[in-house]
């Protein structure tokens with residue numbers, strides 16, 4: 001009997017202790033200037049703030065910009081960066097709309113993988129785009145951009161901010177006719193089929209065909225990966 005009374009008193013003590021402690025914690029945070037009425041708000045706010053810092057990017061712009069301008073005097077890197085960003089926005093727009101059929105190749109694969117992870121993505125915002133790598137030889141020229149961005153997902157009914165980053169590879173190629181969508185990595189003369197000695201050649205060394213009159217040379221997006 002006395003044991004039972006003891007247990008009841010102990011439980012009552014625990015309940016009172018819990019409420020007193022909770023009230024003290026809330027008063028402590030209010031004293032710090034937090035307009036808080038529920039402890040749950042504190043915990044949720046902390047969780048939402050977790051992903052406020054954009055992912056860091058290692059910019060190699062200072063190294064590669066000069067080299068790129070030397071190799072491609074007509075190149076407009078800022079325009080190419082905006083192009084990379086608009087491709088990324090297209091990808092997330094397609095995921096949001098639940099229809100990735102308008103995307104091609106690696107971009108489509110990336111979008112399909114993303115759509116499997118989150119079914120609700122909104123408010124994409126791009127923080128920064130930098131050059132991470134640049135490589136050119138006689139056969140191929142490649143620029144790698146890194147992009148840091150954020151978006152929101154819905155998790156248990158709460159909007160959660162996600163910070164993310166991708167690498168996007170652009171390759172130098174001939175501007176293709178509409179029916180040929182895949183990039184030409186193997187440069188050949190469209191007139192006689194001879195291979196080019198150098199991707200910068202302006203005319204075919206075999207038949208003399210003026211190549212620049214037939215095709216524009218542009219950088220196109222070839223791959224996208226998260227890292």
Ligand SMILES: [Zn+2]
Pocket residue numbers: 189190191192193194204205206207208209
């Ligand atoms: Zn030729």
